[in-house]
Amino acid sequence: MKEFLCIVICFFANVGYSQLIEANPENIGMSSERLERITELSKEYINDFNIPGIVTIVSRKGKIVYYKAFGSRDVQGEDKLLKDDLFRIYSMTKPVTAVAIMQLYEQGKFSLNDPVSKFLPEFNNLKVLNEDGVLEDVSTTMRMHHLLTHTAGFSYGFSDDQVDIQYSNADLFLSENLEDFVNRVAKLPLKFQPGTRYHYSIAVDLTGLIIERLSGQSLDKYFTENIFEPLGMKDTFFRVPKNKRGRFLTRYRYDIKNKKPVEYPANPGQAYSDFINVSMFAGGGGLVSTAMDYMIFAECLRNGGEFNGKRIIGAKTLNYMTSNHLPPSIKGIGRGESPNDPSISATKFGLGFGIIDNPNINSVIGSKGTYSWGGAAGTIFWVDPIEEIVVVSMIQLMSSPWSLRNDLRVATYQSLTDTYSD
DSSP: OHHHHHHHHHHHHHHTOOOOOBOOGGGGTBOHHHHHHHHHHHHHHHHHHOOOEEEEEEEETTEEEEEEEEEBSSTTOOSBOOTTOBEEOGGGHHHHHHHHHHHHHHTTSOOTTSBGGGTOGGGTTOEEEOTTSOEEEOOSOOBHHHHHTTOSSOOOSOSOSHHHHHHHHTTGGGOSSHHHHHHHHTTSOBSSOTTSOOOOOTHHHHHHHHHHHHHSSOHHHHHIIIIIHHHTOTTOBSSOOGGGGGGBOOOEEEETTTTEEEEOOOOTTOTTTOSSSOOSOOTTTOOEEOHHHHHHHHHHHHTTSEETTEEOSOHHHHHHHTSOOSOTTOOOOBSTTOTTOGGGBOSEEOSSOEEOSOHHHHTSOOOTTOEEEEOTTSOEEEEETTTTEEEEEEOOEETOOSOHHHHHHHHHHTTBSSOOOO
């Protein structure tokens, strides 16, 4: 029997089995009873707000203290939601892309002061559409640091101003690939002069193309070889494999008029929408993952860039990424995929992460230095370096009007019985 167990343990060690260890919350300063408020919160959202299902994981000091799934896979409620179901994580792709580009930074492939046009020469002749609706020359060189902090002048096309209307008309996310994408973007004006404002944008998708050009690999292959495989993230990809599509959840959006979720069908061939027939690998929002896979990634970040003996990025580099990179003149950014939402606003931004500089400003319990990001379908993660807490929560509801993220923070932090803050 002992020999058999040894074989099993050695087998999992050799294949990189990387699920986190579960621990008794009381042994690491948390209350099992009070953690059940996350359960109560989850059931409340399902029953009162018609969210089909939710998976939440909480870890402290690298050990799982809460990991539960509630609800169903769809609004019909016929199939129970499982812990390993697959979610569109949308903008939670961005921190993965940030780690990938900074791996190349560590290899000396670029400097943060390098002009973006050094790697994307398509941008040699960009113009800025000023507030008077007049095109003007770019007066400040757009640098890699601008690109990685959403201060380069790009947009997403979400509003109805003159620049965003042009973005919408360009059908950027119907691009065949990232080469087609950058050529379309090169024909569009910038929203503002580089370095003068923060504006959530397609900058991370453009960063994905730079990763491809610097590494000589497609973005999906680079992610797999340099992040997913080393960490044992077996369920994270741009294209959902055929044998895993049965676990891929239905996407919904919240119909405010009728106060219920309605199915949100995919637009075939469109990045951020079609996760089956993928040709453009969108570093800004194209990944599908599970709650556990993303927890592994987030726990790697909390642990200074290393997980299960595999280091994917240097600890000093990660500290640099999760410190503020915005000058005092640029304020009012946020976290999650809605950076201007005052209910979740942060005051700082690093390289790929929103950063809580003062939780008192947010009027939501938390810790200074917590970094996070979210996805358009309601997914969220955060890392609290002071309390050594990581939380990953997944739903699949676009345009959700609910404050689930903030409610989840309260439910998590109230369960602490020992705190490491001053």
